[in-house]
Amino acid sequence: MRFSSRDRPDHQRLALAVEAARIIQEEGLLDFRSAKTKAAERLGLGRRAHLPDNAEIEAALAERNRIFHGETLPELLVTLRQAAFQLMRDLSIYKPRLVGDVLSGNATLHTSVDLHLFSDTTEAVSASLESLGVGYRSIARRHRLRHDEVEQFPGYRFSVHDCDFASTVFPVRLRGHAPLSPVDGRPMRRAGLRELAELLDLGSAGGKPASG
DSSP states (O other): OOOOGGGSHHHHHHHHHHHHHHHHHHHOOOOHHHHHHHHHHHTTOOTTOOOOOHHHHHHHHHHHHHHHHTTTHHHHHHHHHHHHHHHHHHTGGGOOEEESHHHHTOOOTTOOEEEEEEOSOHHHHHHHHHHTTOOEEEEEEEEEEETTEEEEEEEEEEEETTEEEEEEEEOGGGTTOOOBOTTTSSBOOOBOHHHHHHHHHHTOTTOOOOOO
């Protein structure tokens, strides 16, 4: 029996990573697992498909951004990062940290600004949002603190400075303990106000602020 190159595991993984990245970029589906499943369905590969890992999808998304949005992505990143900086400055009492695609430079038109805030009283954060005139929706977010430990934390979704935000409120004791990234399983890169200000001053979409 002769197999086509498409049936080889490495070709399947590449095809699925590219299709999953396209779904994330064009349709705004942000969950890696759901993007993989939808990609396998659309390519007719079924449940036994050789699925790519999240890092492969992230790399494919970066390549798509370079090819299709290379001219507009820098401006989008500046807009999102400036919005993040303004809100982080307003919420500085909660030691905010920018994480995710806006920090990494792999954002799309569907990307929300992802923030980590630190407070032992969740209601204090909501009160601060209200004092800023920001309407919000309470959410629950799951983060992996260790490879074998997933915890649920409170958070908020809201729009401000013409951008969508998603925030997680961690207890103060976890300020020095970054959750593990769903992309590579390592501690998330995080940037505070100083690092974000330096990144904006660089005027570069590819800058690498310090983690912490």
